[in-house]
Amino acid sequence: MFAQVEVSQGILKGKVCETVFGKKYYSFEGIPYAKPPVGNLRFRDPQEPENWKGVRDATKPGNKCCQLNPYTQTTIEGSEDCLYLNVYTPSLPGDEIENLPVMFFVHGGRFIFGYGDYYKPDYFLEHDVILVTINYRLNVLGFLCLNIPEVPGNAGLKDTVFALRWVRNNIEHFNGDYNNVTVFGESAGAGAVASYMTSKMANGLYHKVIAQSGNSIADIYMIDDDPIEKAIKIAENLDQEIEDERSLYEFLVQVPIQDLIVAFSVAEIGRPASVINAYLLPVVEKEFPGVERFFDEFPRIDFPLQRFTKVPVMTGMNSHEGALFLQKDEDGHVEFENDYHYFIPKFLHIPKEDERTAEIEKKIKKFYFNNLEVDQSLKEQYINMVSDTFFQFPIMLWPEILSKADCEVYMYKFQYSGNLNTRIMKALGISGASHGDMIQYQFYRETKHEKADHTDMKIIKMLAEAWCSFARNGHPTWEDQETEWLPYTRTGKQVLIIDKNIECVRNPDLDRLRFWKGVTGEVCKL
Template sequence: MACRTCVLLLCATAVLADGDWLEVDLEQGPVRGQKHPGGDLYAFYNIPYATGPSGEDKFKAPLPPPTWTEPFNATAEKIVVCPQNRIIIDLLPGVFDVKEDCLVANVFVPDTTVKDLSVFVYVHGGGFSSGFGNFYQGTQFIREKKDFIMVSFNYRLGIHGFLCLGTEDVPGNAGMKDQVELLRWVQKNIASFGGNPNDVTLVGSSAGSASVELLMLSKSAENLFHRVIPESSGSLAPWSVQRDPLDIAKTYAKMINEQAMVDDISSLERFYKTTSMDAMTAEPFPDRTDSAVYFSPCVERNTSGAFLTESPLTILKKGDYKKLPVLYGFTNMEGLLRIGLFDTWKNKMNENFSDFLPADLQFGSATEKLQVANTVKQFYFGSDPVSNENILKYVDFISDVLFNFPMLWAAKLFVEAGHNQVYLYEYVFVDENTPVVPHTDVRGADHCAQTFAWLDPMFVVHPDTPEYQKMRATVREIWHNFMKTGKPVPEGSSLREWPALSEARSPHMVLNETLELHGVLLPERKSFWYPIYEKHYLDSVPPGSGAGSMMQKNMFTLLTIYVLFYITKNIIV
């Protein structure tokens, strides 16, 4: 998700036409932004930061952006979005402009004469299959602080952004390469808006959070930003990286067209190249019980321009990445994201809990998988069936599998690699306007509730209460501190002292109306999953390296040996 409103700064290269317009010179040509209706900001919308390749090249890396000589009017007549399922888009006819060449940025700058402003770049979420950059409104945050520029942007989604075949034309990670290209665009152009390219914080929530962590691990994005704030997900989530990209591509091709030829890589590539974008986005990606999504980032073959050539786990264990300051955490009920599925899933869980084990676990046999499933079900639900009476345990299970354990595992690997600038938190704030969990009188902070607190979403309004106003102010102060100093609570702050995470995996800050510093976060639930993942983890592999491909390679090797043996035998005879 992203920001809708920020502002443009008057700097040496800017030409102000009048009080309502501001013009700056970019490498591409002059761009005109408009005063935000609420005042104090200039907003630039839909600036092309790259060109999306088209036709049979649509899965390749982004191309250079267009250029122009006349001023480009960066106004928000419509919200440009990348191809995705139209369920939400069609609810608001006339609001969105869906197109394949969708790589645009929005820049928001305070109305100030101060230069070298800090910059934060926001990466939107949406499960890598939906969303758009201009979702979150950063206007109030920028108006309050007046010392930041905000950049939000689109990147290719779903099949368009994350089909990964390992071929020259479909290498994979087009959506992540879009993100890297945006960061390069910021480095080249943000000074024209009055921003400091050497003071960039990268922020993301949900899939954007996983993206932010992956960008920190990728050599292709190194030195393009200086601090990171991954909110409510990370690179080790079971849905953040594809386990076996070719198998996923084959499976989904059959879902689009039962007659699709998928056994041969050339035929599979031809299918995706020639299938229309409308057909590829006609159906929403289904909610999978194994906590995966169909199309997400992948580990690529080690070729020129690759975004990621080793799995996140491998990189984290090696510690082979630039260790930037990290503000890292999640809410206390992330699993509320799946509360709408509870009535259906509780019955499925009771019928076959094995189906709900995450996709990043592997087992030697069905019996072994069943044993682990029974162990997990016993840990969360005891001997009782999943029911309305233990719905909070359902929330805990979904929270841990999708978000909590992957982030806590990564945090452990961070500090073991000598990463000594990681600040861990749990956001727990609720007020009277927070809905209760069904079948209970309990309230909890939903998925990405901390993001909603400091960056106002475009279409969602949390009614203000004095408590929420106070919490919003606290979160904004913490995030602002971190963006400016790399510490959530720098020296001289009135907030409670917040040390970095130690090798003892503590402390963490509980974010509520009153900040509380605690020790290890979720120790029992974290300790439960560690041995399971150490024994059964299924790592990500490049396309063509999965179990099916390995079997084909082994059969080919055996056949080759047999043929050579037969030829040799006959020659000798």
């Protein structure tokens, strides 16, 4: 069965579906929210979408954005024409007029890979919300910056704002409340939605933020380095020695897309294994007449100065985020990085040969390993160090900053190990959850759902209900709740532990937070 909706650009034909639990919903996929960024629009800021005549088919997803397949590392998938979104709603105005909360999801994937329609709506739609998922430009197409008006940087982030603007202008046609939009994202997507709070471009387009396993103050999201140098390297991988920004643009804008993605991927993959941030990242943009900036300052500077939009926030982490990024030998043993300069926050700008590097290395070895030789018996402590450096320190620091500004914030720590988790932690022989584990319980996938036992289903239900109630009214609650999820405050520092038993406790990792606050604070004072 099909259904039609008229939006600002024309009429859409969607389809009637059923969730895995048998609930009816409407699916509209492949909706263009901006003009295709092809030809001379490559790298440029997104442009207003075009209208169409007649009825547009929205029964299948649009193109995913051009990317190297993360599993094969050899196949290039997707298209430059990729700015599409998907709307899943439990009702339409033709059934009855409703004003449903909107949940707007930005996918992760290190700004290198991923696509919106991978994330199925079944679990969320049980709770009378509308789910919107999006594609946005990735890798060199979304994050090249040449500091010129045609390529100011952050194109991928601006795409997500264009999708939000489309939601504001059209979601009422799907029974959505454009005055109650919760943006949520995971990993790189968490960085994107957190960054809306310090971006003037996103003002008024969202009302709550959920950042899972990431945020915009983290090093892996944004580093103060030279984007032109990186563009020069990509051109070198195409056998061109060009240093002038304008000439780089004129060359890269006309390179065949397959060659461009390969040249970017060679630069991406050709770095040391312990570098886990993407090769190209968000930037603070230069100012140009008529060009809308996404960032005019680093979020890690704006947030502590309380220069951000205060909205209710939910944020948190998996218990062992860094486990996904470990290097292993042929026998599955962890290979330990000996160069601790990789684990020193980049925002400190400490050169490798600086005497402070040795001082921080000494402190890290004392805190995590008690000065013992790092071997397989200390692999969990090593995982904690990697996790804290790249993920858990900035994730724990953010609620500290927000609560000081009297911004309502809820924090969680997901450590449940069930049948839907990835294999990472089981292979390590350690209980807990790695980067990418919690999200397995949030979005329906048939192959995963078939494995779910009674306890897994309780976790699935709890997460969907808590997230949807937060989207509805700013307070995360769920059925059969035995513990109240208290906000994180300056004094209470409450964190919801999500495991077989769910409890709200004082942050159990405060010692790790204090350690890194001490390390970075001491350096900042020097």
